[in-house]
Amino acid sequence: MTEDEAPSRKSGADGLPEVIDQVALARLYGEPLFALPQDLYIPPDALEIFLEAFEGPLDLLLYLIRKQNFNILDIPMLKVTQQYLSYVDEIRSRNLELAAEYLLMAAMLIEIKSRMLLPPKKQEGETEPEDPRAELVRRLLEYEQMKLASQRLNTVPQYGRDFLRAQVYIEQSLQPRFPDVELVDLQDAWRDILKRAKLVQHHKITREELSVREYMSNVLKTLQGRRFVEFEELFQPEKGGTVLVVTFIALLELAKETLIEITQAEAFAPIYVRLAYTPV
Structure with a gap:
């Protein structure tokens, strides 16, 4: 896919995209659905939008970068921004409240791409101009570290999920009773x-x-x-x-x-x- 191409999307009869970058469009009873069926009616409640599985804008952005093996230190902003916006459009068509959280990141991506098109400006005391993507890269790396750490913690046995605490009640008198001296x-x-x-x-x-x-x-x-x-x-x-x-x-x-x-x-x-x- 070239720098100016948008992600692959096909529209079905009802206007919904059939395939988005070979990523599951939705889940049907827990199974990934890559294309809408043509001869089967699926109630809206049976579909879970795949985008709702992301935990936030950084999670979605990190997913797009890692899925296509982009170098996180040299992000191709045009490709990533176009794909990110396509996902956000899909969210807006189904859940406007959920889309509001992602729109701020979309504005940030557009701003970074705009700054990359402008001539770089050197700050006082700096030998080279700062890369507009530096702050975004820092946030993505920190988020990825925290996400991996939480996944490792999730593998640790947890009380109530993996094991239960055994409780044994022993009745004891309030005052000790000693045997009588014969x-x-x-x-x-x-x-x-x-x-x-x-x-x-x-x-x-x-x-x-x-x-x-x-x-x-x-x-x-x-x-x-x-x-x-x-x-x-x-x-x-x-x-x-x-x-x-x-x-x-x-x-x-x-x-x-x-x-x-x-x-x-x-x-x-x-x-x-x-x-x-x-x-x-």
Whole structure:
């Protein structure tokens, strides 16, 4: 096709072009339609104008350049402008509101072609006059980069389109429930403490009076400000078996008076002691 030739267009009986540069004129139920059928009535709603598939004037212009393998850095403005106007005419015949968006680019193409016909003017400080197509080329290259980037992003799996998020609901109580401490567990813990006390005890016979109330206070002081204390940490084996017995009795009295709570996370797990919760 020469510089002065317009794109190939044939008109049908109803005035619509049959073929536009071997590009689909419309789509019939999703299939490209390159020529209007002569013996089949197609309702207007069944046709989707091919031009509406473009995302804007730059998209259409880039399509025309790439389709014919034009050098984007040396655009043949006459050919591109003529083909672009032919597409815009097709839009205007069907959708005037859609055509308004493309007319501004058409005016820009005509302006660039007019400036190319005039003698170039050098700007101050420039060795060569600026190519009138430079700004258009810059916009086309930027648009193409963004379009390719969006296509690559579209290949990335997307939530709701390619995969769904699995959701599992687990019912949990508001307050953790610990297993009850059995008497056997306390007996076993007590035996272990006695065994360790025998290893460090001193065979010195003395008589001392020990107060259960005093050791109850000591236990409460130890638990004050601490969330959990191990059962064994409340005893002092180095002070002998008598102190251990009094401390154990003090713990039992505190538990009886519901001043402390004795808990265990699971069977055979360490036993913990804490202050009883008192609602405000």
